Amino acid sequence: MEDKLYDLADLFKVFGDSTRVRLLYELLSGEKNVGDLSDALNMNQSAVSHQLRLLKQSDLVKVRRDGKSMYYALSDDHVESIIKIGMEHITEKKK
């Protein structure tokens, strides 16, 4: 169990960065390629690509190639659940 708690912290570390959270949020509305995501976040391609790699390593997103482009998508619905509960916490906090 102790071990799992370390893995858990590592997972949340991935959610604990605004760039990555914004990427995940963008992907909630469906798969997008790197260029689309760079534009959406108004960040350079390299920064986005680096962060997507971390999301991939944590199995939060999956990728497929289509021609020259790489399309990223959420890999399962845990992402949506986690974001949703997090949002609830933030909202209730403000009351």
Added chain:
Amino acid sequence: MEDKLYDLADLFKVFGDSTRVRLLYELLSGEKNVGDLSDALNMNQSAVSHQLRLLKQSDLVKVRRDGKSMYYALSDDHVESIIKIGMEHITEKKK
């Protein structure tokens, strides 16, 4: 919405550290004072106290004083939900 995503990242940042996750996990079984928590994690009192403060600032825990001791407890059940879903993700990942 954009704003909320930054707050969300800040929330997950708090979960993204093994010391804090272990503290939250300890508190799942009920309120505990700082000494108990220091012993449980085998960390010095100061380190634990510093981390508890961050948990408090994010409204993840609440405190009450009883004599010389401060008893910490989870402030709501979002913590349990978030940990649970995170665990699911980790577990499924290993398949």
Added chain:
DNA sequence: CTAACATATGTTCAACTGTTCATATGTTCA
């Protein structure tokens, strides 16, 4: 084959973070 495009990777550096040590604050009891 090669030019143009899309994305990934390696490196560097400033900014941030967690722990430790020292000390301060607050509480109880004699």
Added chain:
DNA sequence: TGAACATATGAACAGTTGAACATATGTTAG
């Protein structure tokens, strides 16, 4: 009141991290 205890706070230092820049890899069209 003051000693002993429990916890909080401040400062400093090492380790980590995200962004930027340069460059490499992979793909398509001509």
